[in-house]
Amino acid sequence: MTRTGSGPLSPDDLAAWYAVPPDRADGTWVRASFITTLDGRATGPDDVSGSLNAGSEGDHAVFEHLRDWADVVVVGAGTVRKERYGALQGTPLAVVSTRPEPPRSVLELQAGGGEVVLISGHGDRVSAAQVLAALHQRGWHRIVVEGGPTLFGTWLQECLVDELCVTVRPVLAGGDGPFLVPTTVTFGRLVGEPTHLLTWAGDVLVRTRLRQGTA
Numbered sequence: 001m002t003r004t005g006s007g008p009l010s011p012d013d014l015a016a017w018y019a020v021p022p023d024r025a026d027g028t029w030v031r032a033s034f035i036t037t038l039d040g041r042a043t044g045p046d047d048v049s050g051s052l053n054a055g056s057e058g059d060h061a062v063f064e065h066l067r068d069w070a071d072v073v074v075v076g077a078g079t080v081r082k083e084r085y086g087a088l089q090g091t092p093l094a095v096v097s098t099r100p101e102p103p104r105s106v107l108e109l110q111a112g113g114g115e116v117v118l119i120s121g122h123g124d125r126v127s128a129a130q131v132l133a134a135l136h137q138r139g140w141h142r143i144v145v146e147g148g149p150t151l152f153g154t155w156l157q158e159c160l161v162d163e164l165c166v167t168v169r170p171v172l173a174g175g176d177g178p179f180l181v182p183t184t185v186t187f188g189r190l191v192g193e194p195t196h197l198l199t200w201a202g203d204v205l206v207r208t209r210l211r212q213g214t215a
C-alpha cells in the first residue's frame, strides 16, 4: 500500500517515514537518493543538481536524513568532480572510479577531513557487487548511493538497489543534460512499488521499493 502525506516533517517524522522494513533492519539496505525534473533530468541549467535542489526544503531535509542514517555514502568520481563534493559530517564517503590512483578531487576530499575511501576498478569499471563487498568488509551495511547517473545505472542493472528515494521537482529542464538513468541502460527485470508519496512545498518525494520482476 502506498502511504501518502505532506511535509514539513520533523526529524522524528522523517525517521518514521523513511524507516527500513523491519525484516531488513539488521541487514544490508541500499538506497539511491536523487532529485529529478518532470522530464527526468538529473541536472538543471547550471549543469549540476544545485539549481534543482535550491529552495527545495523537502529535498534538503530528506537528503540530510538519509546521509545521517547511512553507514556510508557511495558516489561516482564524476559527481565528486562536477558537484565539488566536500567531506561529509560524520558519514564516510566511498568514491567509485576506474582510476588506480586517487583522482585529485579525492585527494582534496581526504585532505579536508572525514573518512573518504576510493573504490577503484584499476582501469576498469567496478561492478556494484564488488563495491558492496568492499563496503561490507568495512562493516558498512546501510548504504546510500547518491549517483551520478552512470554509477546508478550499474547498480540498477545488477538489481542491487533496494529502494529509490527521489525528489521530483515540478519543472522541466530540456536540453541535453543527463537523465536520472543513462539511456544506454536497460533493466527490464526491475519493478517498482511506491511505498510513499509526500508532497512538501510543491515538490513530490517518492519512496519506491525496487524488486526483480519476472520479465
Ligand SMILES: NC(=O)c1ccc[n+]([C@@H]2O[C@H](COP(=O)([O-])OP(=O)(O)OC[C@H]3O[C@@H](n4cnc5c(N)ncnc54)[C@H](OP(=O)(O)O)[C@@H]3O)[C@@H](O)[C@H]2O)c1
Pocket: 033, 034, 035, 036, 041, 042, 043, 047, 048, 049, 052, 075, 076, 077, 078, 079, 080, 082, 083, 096, 097, 098, 099, 103, 121, 124, 125, 126, 127, 128, 146, 147, 148, 149, 150, 151, 152, 154, 178
Ligand atoms: N540529480 C541528482 O540527484 C544527481 C546526483 C548525482 C549527480 N548528478 C549530476 O550528474 C552529473 C554526473 O553524471 P555522471 O553519470 O557522469 O556521474 P558519475 O556516475 O558520478 O560519474 C561517472 C564517473 O564516475 C566513475 N564511475 C561511475 N561508475 C563507475 C563504475 N561502475 N566503475 C568505476 N568507475 C565508475 C568514473 O570515474 P573515473 O573517470 O574517475 O573513472 C566515471 O567516469 C553531474 O552533472 C551531476 O551534477 C545529479
